[in-house]
Amino acid sequence: MIFSANTLAGQNLIPNPGFDFLLQCPNDESQIGYAAPWESAGWTPDVYNTCSNDDIANVPYSRWPNYQLARSGNGYTGIYVYNNHPTQGANEYLYAPLLQPLQKGTSYFVQFYVVPEANPLNTCCWVYTNAIGLALTQEKIFLNYPSQLEIPVKPAIENRGALIKDTVNWTEVSGCYTAKGGEIYATIGNFRSDAETMTEVANPNILPHSNYFFIEDVLVMPFDPLPDTLLLCDETPRQFDATFLDATYHWSTGDTSPVVQIDRQDVFSVAADMGNCFLRDTVVVIDTRTLDEFSSDTLICFGKELNLSAPLPGVYQWSTGSAEQVIAVQFDGTYMLSVTNECGEFVFETNIRTEKCDCNVFVPNIFSPEQGGVNSAATIGFGCDFPYRPIRFQVFDRWGSLVFSTADPENSPWDGTYEGKVLLNGVYVWTLVYEIGKDSESEVVSKTGNLTIIR
Numbered sequence: 297m298i299f300s301a302n303t304l305a306g307q308n309l310i311p312n313p314g315f316d317f318l319l320q321c322p323n324d325e326s327q328i329g330y331a332a333p334w335e336s337a338g339w340t341p342d343v344y345n346t347c348s349n350d351d352i353a354n355v356p357y358s359r360w361p362n363y364q365l366a367r368s369g370n371g372y373t374g375i376y377v378y379n380n381h382p383t384q385g386a387n388e389y390l391y392a393p394l395l396q397p398l399q400k401g402t403s404y405f406v407q408f409y410v411v412p413e414a415n416p417l418n419t420c421c422w423v424y425t426n427a428i429g430l431a432l433t434q435e436k437i438f439l440n441y442p443s444q445l446e447i448p449v450k451p452a453i454e455n456r457g458a459l460i461k462d463t464v465n466w467t468e469v470s471g472c473y474t475a476k477g478g479e480i481y482a483t484i485g486n487f488r489s490d491a492e493t494m495t496e497v498a499n500p501n502i503l504p505h506s507n508y509f510f511i512e513d514v515l516v517m518p519f520d521p522l523p524d525t526l527l528l529c530d531e532t533p534r535q536f537d538a539t540f541l542d543a544t545y546h547w548s549t550g551d552t553s554p555v556v557q558i559d560r561q562d563v564f565s566v567a568a569d570m571g572n573c574f575l576r577d578t579v580v581v582i583d584t585r586t587l588d589e590f591s592s593d594t595l596i597c598f599g600k601e602l603n604l605s606a607p608l609p610g611v612y613q614w615s616t617g618s619a620e621q622v623i624a625v626q627f628d629g630t631y632m633l634s635v636t637n638e639c640g641e642f643v644f645e646t647n648i649r650t651e652k653c654d655c656n657v658f659v660p661n662i663f664s665p666e667q668g669g670v671n672s673a674a675t676i677g678f679g680c681d682f683p684y685r686p687i688r689f690q691v692f693d694r695w696g697s698l699v700f701s702t703a704d705p706e707n708s709p710w711d712g713t714y715e716g717k718v719l720l721n722g723v724y725v726w727t728l729v730y731e732i733g734k735d736s737e738s739e740v741v742s743k744t745g746n747l748t749i750i751r
Contacts, residue, residue, distance in 0.1 A: 300400060304663055305580060306405075306517040306518050306519060306520070306521075306540060306652060307395070307517065307518070308392040308515050308516065308517050309353070309395045309396060309404075309516045309517065309518070310392065310394065310395075310482060310514045310515060310516050311333055311392055311395055312331055312332070312333065312392070312395070313368075313513055313514045313515060314347075314366070314368050314369040314371060314372070314512060314513050314514075315331040315334065315343055315344075315369075315371040315372050315373045315511075316345070316368075316369035316370050316371045316510070317331070317332075317386075318331055318343070318345055318347070318371070319331075319332055320502045321345060321347040321348050321353075322342075322343050322344065322348050322350070322353035323348060323349070323350040323352075323353055323472040324325060324350065324352060324353065325340060325342050325352060325353070326340035326341070326342060327342065327343050327353070328340075328341040328342065328343050328373060328390050330343055330511070331371070331373065333342045333390070333392050333393055334373065334390050334391070334392045335390065335392070335484050336388075336389070337389035337390055337391040337436070337437060337438050337439060337447070337485070338386060338388055338389040338438055338439025338441065338447065338485070339375075339376070339386055339387070339388040339389070339439065339441070340388065341373055341374065341375045341388050341389070341390040342359075342373065342374045342375070343346055343372075343373050343374075343512070344358040344359075344372055344373070344374065345370050345371035345373065346366070346371070348369065351696070355370060355371060355372070357729055358374070358510070359374070359413060359416075359508075359659065362413060362414050363414070364411055364414065364510055366395075366512065367409050367466045367512040367513055368512065368513055371508050372511060372512040373390060373510070373511050373512075373623045374413070374508060374509065374510045375387075375388035375389065375390060375484070375485060375508070375511065375513065376388045376506055376507065376508050377425060377427060377428050377482055377485060377486035377507050377508070377511060378423060378425045378427070378486060378490065378493055378495065378505070378506060378507035379504065379505075379506040379507075380503065380504050380505050380506070382503075382504065382508070385490075385504070386439055386441045386442075386445045386446070387439070387446045387447075387485050387486045387632070388485060389437075389438075389439055389447060389483055389484065389485035389572055390483070390484055391436065391437070391481055391482060391483040391484070391490060392470050392482055392514075393480055393481055393482075393483070394432075394479070394480050394481065394516060397477075397478050397479060397480045397481075398432065398475035398476075398477065398478065398479040398480070398516075398518075398627065399475055399477060399518070399520075400475055400476060400477025400478070400531065401474065401475065401477070402474070402475050402518050402519070402520050403472060403473070403474055403475075403518070403519040403520075403575040403576055403577065404432075404434070404452075404472070404473045404474075404475060404516055404517060404518050404519065404575075405470065405471075405472060405473075405515065405516075405517050405519060405540070405541065405570060405575060406430055406452050406453045406468035406470060406471055406472070406515065406516050407453075407468060407469070407471075407513075407514075407515040407658070408430060408468075408469055408470075408474050408484065408511060408512070408513060408514040409466035409467060409468055409469070409511070409512045409513050410428060410455075410460060410467050410469060410509045410510065410512075410513065411462070411463060411465070411466050411467065411509065411510045411512075411513055412424060412425075412460055412461065412462075412463055412507060412508065412509055413463070413507075413508035413509070413510070414463035414464075414508075420681065421498070421499070421503070421504060421505050421506060422460045422494050422497075422498045422505075422506075422507075423496065423497045423498065423505040423506060423507045424459045424460065424495065424496040424529065424573065425459065425460070425486070425493050425494060425495050425496075425507040426455055426457060426458060426459050426460060426493065426494040426749075427454065427455065427456070427458060427486045427487075427488040427492070427494065428454065428460075428484070428485065428486050428509055429448070429451030429452075429453055429454025429455065429469070429485070429486070429487050429492040430451055430452055430453055430454070430469075430471060430483065430484050430486070430514070430516075431447075431449045431451040431482070431483045431484075431487060432452040432473065432475070432479040432482055432516070433449065433451060433479055433480075433481050433483065434478045434480060434481070434483070435481070436481055437449055437481070437483055438708075444491070444635060444734060445489070446486060446487060446488065446634065447458070447483070447485065447487055448483075448487070449483070449487055450487070451487050452471070452497060453469065453470060453471035453472075453473060453475040453621055454469070454471075454487065455467075455469045455487075457494075459494060459495075459496055461496070464601055466512060466513075466664075467529070467710055468498070470570070470572065470573075471572060471573050472570060472573035472574060472575050472623060475505070482509060482516060484514070495507075496708070517540075519540055519568055519575035519576075519577060520577055521536065521537060521538040521539070521540065521566070521577055522536060522564075522566065522577045522578065522579035523579055524579065524580065525579070525580045525581075525582065525609050526558075526580070526581050526582070526739040527558075527581075527582055527583075527587070527608065527609070527637060527638060527639050528559070528561065528581060528582065528583040528584065529584055529585075529638065529639035529640070530585075531559070531563075533557040533558060533559035534557070534558050534559075534581070535547065535556070535557050535558075536555065536557075536558060536564075536579070537554060537555045537556050538555070538556075538557050538566045538568065538577070539554040539555070540554075540568045540575065540731070541570070543568035543569055543570055543575070544568070544569045545567070545568055546566070546567045546569065547564065547565070547566050547567060548563075548564050548565045548566070549564065550649055555662060560581070560583065561581050561582055561583035561586065562581055563579070563580050563581070564578070564579050564581060565577065565578040565579075570597075573736055582607075582608060584608065584639045584640075584642070585644050587607060587608070587642070587651055592649040593646060593648075593649070594647070594648050594649070595649050595650075595651055595738065596626070596648060596649075596650055596651075597650070597651065597652070597653030597682070597732075597733075597750055598650045598651060598652045598653065599626065600626060600644070600653075600739070601603045601624045601625065601626045602620050602624070602625050602626065602648065603623070603624050604620060604622065604623050604625055604631060604633075604646065605622045605625075606621045606633055606635055606644075607635075608635045608637060609621075609635075609637060610635040610636050610637030610638075610642075611635070611636045611637070612633065612634070612635055613623075613634045613635075613636075614631065614632070615630075615632040615633070615652070616631065617632055619726040625648055626650070627648070627650065627682060628648060628649055628650050629647075629648055630645060630646070630647050630648075631645070631646055631647075631648060632644065632645045633645075648703070651681075653681075653682050653723055653732050653733070653739065654732065654741070655678050655679060655680035655682075655684055655730070655732055655741070656678075656679035657677070657678055657728065657743060658676065658677035658678075658679070659674070659676055659726060659728065659743075659745055659747065660674055660675070660747065661745065661747060661748060662747075662748045662749075662750055663712070663748075663749065663750075664745070664749075664750050664751060665711055665712030665713070665718070665749065665751065672711075673709040673710060673711050673712075674691070674709050674710040674711075674712075674726075675705075675706075675709040675729065676689060676705035676709065678706065678730070680732060682732050682733060682734075683732065683733055684730055684731065685730060685731045685732075686704060686705055686728075686729075687703065687730055687740070688701065688702075688703055688704065688727075688728070688729045689701070689702050689703075689705035689710075689726065689727070689728050689729075690726065690727050691710055691724050691725070691726045691747065692724065692725045692726075692727075693719070693722075694722065694723065694724070694725075694727075695726055699714040699724070700714065705728070712749050719749060720749070721748075721749050721750055721751055722748070722749060723746050723747070723748050724746070724747045724748070724749065725744065725745075725747070726744065726745055726746070726747050727742065727744045728742070729741070729742050730745045
């Protein structure tokens with residue numbers, strides 16, 4: 297595909313990221329479904345909004361005695377991330393589908409904000425923790441209580457190490473994530489067991505202990521400011537804009553501003569420093585004024601295929617009738633390609649010739665160890681018109697026992713012994729495995745025969 301050098305800013309792939317848009321105002325606990333498309337992935341997440349007239353779901357007077365302003369908008373959500381109650385000791389999770397699946401290999405910045413509950417009803421059991429994260433998955437994931445007390449999934453990002461203890465200001469949890477491809481669900485919660493969760497308890501002698509987080513402003517944003525390929529049609533430089541949130545920038549050119557100009561053919565990359573991680577993107581710049589033939593005349597092995605790939609993006613028309621970027625050929629002939637793009641029309645041509653790829657391999661059928669001369673060892677010879685590589689030469693006695701093996705038969709011939717002992721006269725069976733190839737095409741060949749020792 298052909299892209300312009302100026303790309304649109306990244307889009308947050310999280311729907312309803314601040315939990316501000318509601319199907320109706322909350323008036324009780326466990327109503328996360330009002331902030332659609334967010335849903336519960338385990339137990340009973342809550343939602344809070346300024347529109348509520350109920351003290352348990354109001355902003356800023358949420359969960360009875362708490363006073364917590366929204367970081368943005370009018371609402372937020374809340375979940376238990378630590379709860380060692382003997383019969384209801386599971387963590388809570390919530391999830392939402394992304395606006396589009398993640399693209400394999402693309403870098404994403406993932407971020408959300410939390411505040412621990414400031415003044416729960418039972419202050420004796422209040423606990424600070426460190427563990428909350430966000431997982432990105434291809435399938436929906438749910439807590440399977442009572443067999444699970446936490447979802448055993450590796451999160452894309454999580455807060456580890458420092459306890460989150462600020463009950464006034466929103467604490468950022470963020471990181472960079474490289475997509476495996478196809479992730480379409482975001483799930484928030486504590487993916488660690490109680491033993492793996494760092495805690496600080498107000499009164500360790502009184503159980504149960506629990507920790508509750510308010511959650512706001514969830515973000516999953518791709519860092520993909522550069523096209524995969526860009527064409528230089530003339531002497532006019534092209535401009536790239538990698539502006540992304542509040543990042544600082546490091547280009548492969550040495551530039552540190554978000555916007556750079558490129559006027560030559562090369563591979564260029566940019567890293568966006570987010571403070572705790574780096575996001576990266578790369579572009580291949582092709583100068584059509586200096587473009588060579590896409591493939592020189594080529595010799596391939598008979599029966600093998602060779603992939604011919606168009607050297608430029610655009611609309612393709614091959615002499616075979618194909619309109620694909622890559623075609624596979626295996627027959628003699630002249631192959632032509634026309635590529636039409638923003639720089640004009642380009643025509644390429646290559647000639648393909650096929651030939652049988654094989655080696656003349658010499659293995660003596662009789663040799664006389666210890667007699668001297670050219671026939672005193674089983675020396676292997678190769679006569680190949682193509683590159684070759686011996687893989688394995690082995691000799692077996694008439695009972696099928698292995699008596700000799702080497703990966704270098706040309707320089708390590710068999711001398712008719714086994715573990716230093718002279719073997720009896722007779723017929724032995726050999727096998728030879730080698731690889732031959734031409735123009736990145738290769739084939740593994742196996743041969744076998746008889747070898748007689750005569751002293």
